[in-house]
Amino acid sequence: MFTLDPHSGVPIYRQLLEQVRRLVASGQLKAGSELPSVRDLALAHAVNPMTISKAYSLLEAEGLLQRNRGRPMTVAARRHAIEPLASRVRQLAPQAEQLVRSARQLELDRKDLRTLIDRIWESGHDK
Amino acid sequence: MFTLDPHSGVPIYRQLLEQVRRLVASGQLKAGSELPSVRDLALAHAVNPMTISKAYSLLEAEGLLQRNRGRPMTVAARRHAIEPLASRVRQLAPQAEQLVRSARQLELDRKDLRTLIDRIWESGHDK
């Protein structure tokens, strides 16, 4: 469900934070959906539970997640609306800009980049 | 020449590290090319000189840059070869994979992503 890379330079809790936000924005995590437990996630990714917990707490503070005593955390009820396409595209822009910048620093052309992305897209799970 | 974003989560010195590597890989920085001075870069990006210096030192330890006492650092002589296209594409893959993953988490489809990238590409300086 999540991909956490300890070597990417980006703090782990931030990686998690952003991924949850995206899944909620797209409706893959709907209002009321349960999240994996801190323990499970920590075990699955060989990460300290406190790190996961910190990300969850920040998302709770933000109103995106909701804590339920003795029960898994869930996506907060008030956040049921899927964000419109334009808004989701906007969320992706910074990452895409960075990629384009890198491509140019590597003197790749637009076709090279498109081919690479297509290849990755197709090697993905499905679709 | 470089783009440093203090809010991206990636340490500034790592951002610089990777950008220098890419410019050398593509031959935009050739063997013998001088790099901007630590002070200039620090001023230009409102960053502490030690942060720049740290990146430069690591690149020197790596053999990519060469220190010249009292003179600007240069790209090391032995790194004259521009890396072949395939190798440069490979360097871009992790970033591209991350982008595709994010796009999917946002439930964007392949067309949305391509459109976004095209738009960014065109808004770039030229090409």
Added chain:
Amino acid sequence: MFTLDPHSGVPIYRQLLEQVRRLVASGQLKAGSELPSVRDLALAHAVNPMTISKAYSLLEAEGLLQRNRGRPMTVAARRHAIEPLASRVRQLAPQAEQLVRSARQLELDRKDLRTLIDRIWESGHDK
């Protein structure tokens, strides 16, 4: 464990670097051994933590030490082999050459030098 002299002319982080290398080469620091924490070392030698940290980072880049998030640094697992005597002697040669050169510049003879070294050796902790 370490001797750091701020007046020797050799940068402190380099003094530390070399001493760690020697202790690993001789097996006094074995694979998996924990190193003193950055803070402890800094306190013990009245040196800034960043100075220690710099040495440790370089040794990590070199593959000799291994970082453990939130835990003390350790000697890297792959460096378990104690270096053979000949190799360790070779490591000492530059320093010894320098000493011989200095002795000659001071017009000491071989006996003077040997006596001096014997005296120092015996005043050491043991052996």
Added chain:
Amino acid sequence: MFTLDPHSGVPIYRQLLEQVRRLVASGQLKAGSELPSVRDLALAHAVNPMTISKAYSLLEAEGLLQRNRGRPMTVAARRHAIEPLASRVRQLAPQAEQLVRSARQLELDRKDLRTLIDRIWESGHDK
């Protein structure tokens, strides 16, 4: 006459400083002896003249050398006395202590060290 190693970590001017002091202490440079010109030394060791000049100036300030307009620097007259053996040995002690410490960190024994020094001594020019 001098050995300057830009990679030793010790500043070049300090290396020169110490070597001149030793040659004077031992009488190899006597009162009135001429020193090599800044230019020659700089050329011979591929070092900037200012670096040599700085060392000479410090030795002048110290009273060991004497500047002579338009003529080479000389060893100052008042420093004609060769230092006694004990004093010269004392000057060598810090370097020798460092070497013993290093030998111990490398787990070499006294015999190893003595053999190494003998070998270096014999490979020297003469004596």
Added chain:
DNA sequence: GTGGTCTAGACCACA
């Protein structure tokens, strides 16, 4: 507790 990153700023070595 561990190490990492960064700043502001002093001072050094070298060209």
Added chain:
DNA sequence: GTGGTCTAGACCACA
């Protein structure tokens, strides 16, 4: 002018 070393100290990420 160049880069290097070091300090004092804030704050972060992770265990």
